[in-house]
Amino acid sequence: MFKNKKLLILAPVLLLSLILIIYAYSFYPLFYPLLISLLRPSGLTEYSIKPPYYEGQKVGEKFATIGQYYYLDENSVYGVISYDNGYMLKKIIEADRGTFEVLKDGYFAKDKNNVYYQGQTLKGADPDTFKIVSLLYAKDVKKVYCQGKEFIGIDPLTFQIIGTRDWHVAKDINNVVFRCEKISSADSASFVFVESFYFKDKNNIYFVASDRASIIEGADPFSFSTYKSNADYSRDKNFVYLDNKKINGADPNTFTILEPSVHFYSKDNKRVFYYENTVNGADPDTFIVVDLPGGCQPRSSVCWENTYGRDKNYVYRNGEKIEGLQPNNLEQYNNELKKSGSSLY
Numbered sequence: 001m002f003k004n005k006k007l008l009i010l011a012p013v014l015l016l017s018l019i020l021i022i023y024a025y026s027f028y029p030l031f032y033p034l035l036i037s038l039l040r041p042s043g044l045t046e047y048s049i050k051p052p053y054y055e056g057q058k059v060g061e062k063f064a065t066i067g068q069y070y071y072l073d074e075n076s077v078y079g080v081i082s083y084d085n086g087y088m089l090k091k092i093i094e095a096d097r098g099t100f101e102v103l104k105d106g107y108f109a110k111d112k113n114n115v116y117y118q119g120q121t122l123k124g125a126d127p128d129t130f131k132i133v134s135l136l137y138a139k140d141v142k143k144v145y146c147q148g149k150e151f152i153g154i155d156p157l158t159f160q161i162i163g164t165r166d167w168h169v170a171k172d173i174n175n176v177v178f179r180c181e182k183i184s185s186a187d188s189a190s191f192v193f194v195e196s197f198y199f200k201d202k203n204n205i206y207f208v209a210s211d212r213a214s215i216i217e218g219a220d221p222f223s224f225s226t227y228k229s230n231a232d233y234s235r236d237k238n239f240v241y242l243d244n245k246k247i248n249g250a251d252p253n254t255f256t257i258l259e260p261s262v263h264f265y266s267k268d269n270k271r272v273f274y275y276e277n278t279v280n281g282a283d284p285d286t287f288i289v290v291d292l293p294g295g296c297q298p299r300s301s302v303c304w305e306n307t308y309g310r311d312k313n314y315v316y317r318n319g320e321k322i323e324g325l326q327p328n329n330l331e332q333y334n335n336e337l338k339k340s341g342s343s344l345y
Contacts (some may be wrong), residue, residue, distance in 0.1 A: 018194035063146045069119045079119020117148030146180035163193035167208050178213040196231035207244035216244050230261035245276045258289045263307040265289050274319025283311040
């Protein structure tokens with residue numbers, strides 16, 4: 001009876017231990033690079049820790065990382081392959097150990113025979129002419145690649161980045177592309193970078209955000225320009241824009257961005273605006289921005305949540321009138337500012 005009770009106690013412990021071992025083994029390749037990066041002496045690429053196992057066999061004693069996705073030992077090259085449920089360390093059978101090198105972005109590598117992307121062979125790529133164009137794009141003499149996949153229908157000879165590399169906008173002789181997608185409405189021959197988030201061709205103005213490229217409807221490409229004090233704002237002969245939105249009612253001839261511009265207050269000769277919206281009742285002749293003590297970083301949480309302005313009659317928070325608060329009553333005004341974690345003094 002005693003033995004049975006002891007077995008009942010040990011059985012769950014043993015089962016839990018077995019589950020933990022299986023779990024650790026399954027995710028070992030994911031955590032191994034982090035482990036060796038923590039243990040590695042500064043400037044060294046070979047480690048004194050015990051090498052891992054690959055398909056039940058120990059890899060070479062000089063097993064070392066040469067990038068986020070690649071490892072070497074004395075004889076072989078290994079890639080960290082991503083799957084839906086994690087990562088796996090896998091020997092790249094076709095890789096030539098002697099000529100293998102990781103390219104500058106860390107995702108791509110090549111040897112005398114092949115090009116590799118995130119640990120896997122990029123079929124058909126030419127290592128002799130292969131080069132990285134940006135974080136998303138690469139090309140060789142035959143093809144253009146986006147995130148390690150062939151970009152069908154794009155000409156490598158005329159393919160080029162437009163604007164900064166960070167926006168991922170590019171074109172060839174026939175196409176304009178953004179984040180691996182063609183912008184069907186864009187004219188490649190006349191497509192150019194303007195400034196900040198803006199591009200244009202002979203027909204349209206394009207606003208590029210992190211995940212999309214959109215046409216600014218009604219914008220005139222021939223008179224379009226950005227404001228020097230804050231390039232988030234732009235104008236043409238007819239309208240004023242903030243990002244890809246028209247500021248309704250704003251007069252481009254008298255429009256002014258109020259400083260500090262990070263608060264996104266502006267005005268023309270008739271209205272005051274907060275972002276693209278009219279500040280109802282505000283007097284443009286006497287309206288000023290009240291900068292919070294300590295300054296304000298562009299698009300910071302304080303600027304987003306609590307931005308103040310005042311005219312001769314009222315105080316405004318985030319474009320809305322604060323009823324009962326007089327602009328010349330500093331004590332009352334200071335108490336209001338304290339609600340946002342700031343104060344005048």
